[in-house]
């Protein structure tokens with residue numbers, strides 16, 4: 001078994017995505033993708049947005065914007081009212097979040113601009129309507145994200161988008177990071193639903209029990225300004241924020257061979 005393979009890059013293009021999907025790399029990182037000096041300022045402005053709230057189904061964590069994860073339950077059953085509200089608000093929320101970044105450049109716009117140049121990017125469409133993309137995730141001091149993976153086909157069964165996406169990549173751009181804790185952990189394991197059920201932490205609606213998992217294959221300390229991308233089908237987690245909090249802008253990229261990427265949160 002090799003040690004962690006972090007592909008340091010200055011761009012995300014097809015080569016970087018291919019490296020993740022073939023396991024040639026565990027993680028792609030672009031250092032200072034967001035100006036590290038602007039990052040803290042942007043974080044302070046974003047957290048003032050009125051949508052700032054705890055996640056409906058993970059109350060330890062907070063977010064600005066909205067997340068498709070909050071529109072379904074553990075089994076993947078859609079809460080139709082929550083989904084309609086999510087789609088109704090998507091475009092305006094994205095504009096408001098962009099507006100709050102100004103006069104600094106919006107991290108999400110920078111990602112969008114880069115992907116427009118390299119591969120092509122579109123907002124994901126669900127039931128004919130564009131999804132929200134670019135959630136701001138706030139991990140308060142003391143919080144953690146349990147080991148889990150993300151799979152749109154599992155979370156939104158029956159939608160065309162799920163069937164057309166061949167791989168789901170997670171992109172996180174960090175604006176503020178804790179002085180101690182908050183490392184990203186990644187396993188070289190893409191568990192099936194059955195395997196996931198076997199390691200589920202009692203009482204958690206989404207996450208695995210660390211004591212049932214081996215030591216992660218990759219543990220990375222992230223810095224303000226870093227962009228990190230990995231295959232969301234792999235088990236991943238965020239260690240407890242011991243001192244300080246962690247704020248980042250996050251979205252998923254859906255890879256479809258020969259087509260532009262699609263983006264959602």
Ligand SMILES: O=C(O)CCC(=O)C(=O)O
Pocket residue numbers: 145150170171172184232236237238248250
């Ligand atoms: O914030 C991170 O570093 C990873 C978050 C995560 O679990 C995800 O993007 O799915």
